[in-house]
Ligand SMILES: NC(=O)C1=CN([C@@H]2O[C@H](COP(=O)(O)OP(=O)(O)OC[C@H]3O[C@@H](n4cnc5c(N)ncnc54)[C@H](OP(=O)(O)O)[C@@H]3O)[C@@H](O)[C@H]2O)C=CC1
Ligand SMILES: CC[C@](O)(C(C)=O)C(=O)O
């Protein structure tokens with residue numbers, strides 16, 4: 001029954017990478033030359049692709065049709081420990097894929113209520129963290145990174161021979177001096193890290209597309225750990241998967257989210273908006289010229305076709321200025337990125353995360369700071385602008 005809902009929601013006929021590459025219009029000569037180069041060599045479901053001169057292995061969903069996934073995991077129980085953004089996305093996708101999945105969270109906490117709202121049933125497929133860890137054969141550690149450390153002394157006794165320990169971040173294992181998470185040596189320890197929010201892990205699965213994820217193996221006791229990791233990556237909703245290591249994943253992830261993905265973008269938007277306001281521009285003009293046009297018009301073009309395409313879709317005037325100023329921004333930002341990478345590598349960012357997110361009041365404390373962003377004039381103006389988008393009837397959603 002669950003399997004049927006998956007086939008309706010997310011057809012397994014995923015577009016292949018090469019089909020995707022051909023589908024995207026690439027007008028430049030450079031792009032045409034790249035498209036003409038041999039793209040892929042396929043062997044046993046894995047491909048070696050040329051990423052701008054570096055050869056890398058990728059895995060695709062097309063190689064793991066639903067029936068094969070269901071057969072592969074027919075004797076497994078996925079114990080999803082934690083029900084935050086990733087627990088929600090990965091858990092519902094596993095469930096819709098017809099796999100045997102249970103959720104483990106703190107009884108009557110925030111996540112427990114969310115899980116009940118998503119249709120998990122107490123006593124049937126919703127348990128406490130310990131109960132789920134005991135029942136599961138594949139323990140998916142999707143607690144917050146701080147809670148993974150705090151809960152490790154309770155959880156490690158359930159990591160028994162024959163089970164698999166799964167993470168979506170290299171954090172706990174790589175920063176073991178700080179987290180104390182040292183898995184027993186007789187189990188497979190694997191990672192699949194979706195490169196996007198758990199919310200889009202879910203929405204892209206429902207749309208029939210799929211998020212990109214990275215995979216890595218920390219311990220291969222079964223001799224099949226990489227195959228299992230790739231299968232899990234597809235089962236949780238990935239469209240394509242690339243290989244990494246626990247170390248590389250956590251360093252790049254902590255760096256990226258503090259940089260261009262989240263911290264950097266807020267800082268850059270805010271600086272541009274503030275200068276416009278200091279020079280007498282209205283909030284709506286400052287917001288439109290900083291955020292709305294970026295997010296609704298230009299960045300989607302970059303996402304679909306690349307930066308050069310977006311440049312070519314803008315005026316010759318804009319192109320001249322952007323080409324001239326991009327190196328200035330690069331120069332100004334590079335030292336900040338260097339400092340950030342160092343702070344990730346030396347464990348400073350890990351310490352800060354563990355200290356903050358292990359507070360009993362972590363939810364309210366984060367809420368205060370994100371509410372303060374929402375209260376900035378820029379985002380209050382954004383709230384009004386979003387309500388003006390056609391079809392929203394004057395309301396932000
Ligand atoms: N968010 C994302 O999209 C991505 C996350 N990841 C990784 O996935 C993992 C999960 O992240 P995410 O889904 O964001 O979840 P969060 O970091 O938001 O963690 C939330 C979960 O941890 C539980 N939790 C927090 N503190 C405790 C505690 N002291 N004891 C027991 N449970 C606790 C919460 O339960 P309660 O409600 O009861 O507090 C909740 O279920 C992390 O390793 C993260 O780095 C990877 C890729 C993207
Ligand atoms: C960018 C933030 C992220 O790394 C993610 C959604 O990939 C996270 O930790 O949530």
Ligand SMILES: [Mg+2]
Nearest residue numbers: 169253254257
């Ligand atoms: Mg992250």
Ligand SMILES: [Mg+2]
Nearest residue numbers: 194195196253
């Ligand atoms: Mg990430």
